[in-house]
Amino acid sequence: MNLFLKRSMMAAALICAIWTPPNASAQPSWLQAEAIQAVLQGAAPIQPGVRLDIPAVTQDGSSVQVSIDVDSPMTPDDFIDRIHLFALDNPSPELIELSLTPLAGKASFTTRIRLDQSQTVVALARRSSGEWLAAARDVRVTVSGCLSREGTYRSEQLMQARVRVPGQGRQGAPMEVRTLIQHPMETGLREGPDGAIVPERIIERFEAAIDGEKVLTAHLHRAMAANPYLLFMIAPERSGELAMTWTEDTGVAATERASFEILR
């Protein structure tokens, strides 16, 4: 095979990853999934433009990194206001819902999820005009022979958060924010050492705001990986302070703040 052929094959692979619009006769089956219809309410995603990055094969279903990136100018007139992520064959398919404002600058985030088995992962994104975009990827989950896995969560660190916010940025150039909070994200499906079910206990909400103005809110479900991780973007106009709050289903919350300077 020559180089040209190879390039075009790789390009083809990329194009497939950005899902092409379905025509009425050939709707992908994942569109019909209950969890997805509950969000779409019959609306059909009509445009490509969601990039869903997830390994095709993963050797550790307990923490699979996934990135979503949606083409959007993120201006007050035209931005992505919601992103949903699903793992269709998990015991509960919902993973996370994000609601965004133009202050994010870029409709892009990275997180880590749990995959119970090989399955299809679906991302839906809604434009502020109300149109839905979508992407789906098949992921194969294997437990590698050399990778038996145990939990690494340490109880004394519960609700300890780590954040990384650039101290300085330029106006109009979105900046990357990394966050992580120590939490077991107990699914309520697992047996403890005594054989009894460990009750569900999760971080259920994450909010980020700059000087009181919302950038993003996330609703997390139990299939998010332990120690919830979220990488997202902010594009503030002027210097200020980013506040990030995690809330547990018990009502307990933790907040971290970081200030930054914006150069013009």
Added chain:
Amino acid sequence: MLKRITIFEQKWLRRAVIGLFAVCAIASVSGCSANAELQEYSAPEPLDAAAEGLSLFERRVEVIAMSCAACHGTDGRKATAIPALAGKPFPVLNALLLAYRNDQMPDATVMPRIAKAYTEEELRAVAEYFANITPGAEE
């Protein structure tokens, strides 16, 4: 060096005997005697099969047996803390493999984990494969 090998071999043989007992135990439950099995066994008959191709099953067993060489040396000829297999008596090899498969080998390390991946028929064929290799010099 020679002495060392002998000690390991003895240890290995002791295990083989334990394994054989284990097999006898199962065999007597299931109504057929492992002793009969032992007596019945004789050297393979001469063959005229040189022109005959191997069946799928035989080729699969060949692939399985070749994977043993990754620890036991090519053709199972390497004798170390891991014993050589080439030319060992079929009943011993077969009994051992079955005992590993059925978790009847005290102190076993990796072999039970491996033997459980195969059917008894495959293990028997693997035992025959190595029993039929002329030992030659163990390396």
Added chain:
Amino acid sequence: MTMNRNLTRRESLKWMGLAGLGAMTGFPSLSLGGDAPSGHIVVVGGGFGGATAAKYLKRLAPSLDVTLIEPERRYITCPFTNLYLGGVRSFESLWHTFDELRDELGVTVIHDWAKDVDVEGRRIQLSGGESLSWDRLILSPGIDIRWGDLEGYDEAAAELAPHAWKPGAQSRLLRRQLEEMEDGGTFVLVAPDNPFRCPPGPYERVSMVANYLKNHKPKSKILLLDAKDGFSKQGLFMQGWERHYGDMIEWVSRSNDGLVMRVDADHLEVETEFGTIHKADVLNVVPPQKAGFIADRASVTDASGWVPVKPRTFESQLVAGVYVIGDATQAAPMPKSGFVANTQAKVTASAIIADLRGLPPVDPSWANTCYSLITPDWAISIAGVYEVYDELIREVPGSGGISPMDVGSVFRKQEAENARAWYAGIAHDVWGTRSLS
């Protein structure tokens, strides 16, 4: 029932006698029968996968023309490099030659690099200018480092902060740095995310380095910064570390800010995802990896940098007639180990010969056993057997697994002896090495 059993056994005896006959007459062919297959098979790489493939092609079908291309006259294994670093094994004991392949099996061994592959013309170009045509091509090129993927880690940086993940000069450099380190210094190892060569490798490495430091520089510390939240045989490793090295080894998981984002080799510093700077006295970076470059030249890699293969034969999914084995492939759940490369080579040799004879490939079986030494007398293992099910590779249900958690030193010592015996066995099988230096 007895009748039936006897019949089955007699049948397999017939076949076994056949194989035995081969061995007795010194004729190395096991798969007798059918037409003797002919053709030229070119194998690239004389490591665990390639050398085994060349050897077993010749053993299974001596009528084949087999050429092995490998730049080095002496292959140095990665397995047991960690023991060398730990001061419990000589460097020379890791060396192997291609004498058996060339002199006893009649493989043509060319010491050169394969530079480029013309998959349509079925030709391969060597650095020395020669070009060869093939009927079937097997690539077992191992890994290449993704230079620059980890900010600041390029080839120049590796001269200061070695990876020692491909054997040779890099291992010697790391050993020298350990010898020169002062008592009380910090050894930092940066471990990559999956997939990478030898999943338990980084953890065995810190064990063996700890073994050296405990005996020679007991005030020193080891910091293991990990891009993952869990690792192979984790419970067994951590139990062993605590027992033998107290708190000398600290493992930092990804969720505890173990992910290294930037390397400053000049100052032996690394920066993590959340901005912590760690200073090392000896810095060992195991960087992100991909298939050896020749796989790219043969157009068999995909966007991941690894090679997708057909599970039954390991023929490339992208180019017919090109087979890829070993670390370069996407063969999960099989790990990237020398043991796996060895058994993949055998399955592929069998499949190629079947194909040349117009026969279907068999239901394959691959195996793996990875030993890790925590001290010279305390080892743990993981074993697995793999099969094709539903056209995908999977671990055979009910088999495989790791050493038990709570056993005494006798069991662990037995596994340490088995580890050394395994090395001797596989060296015998791959390169015909009869005694180790």
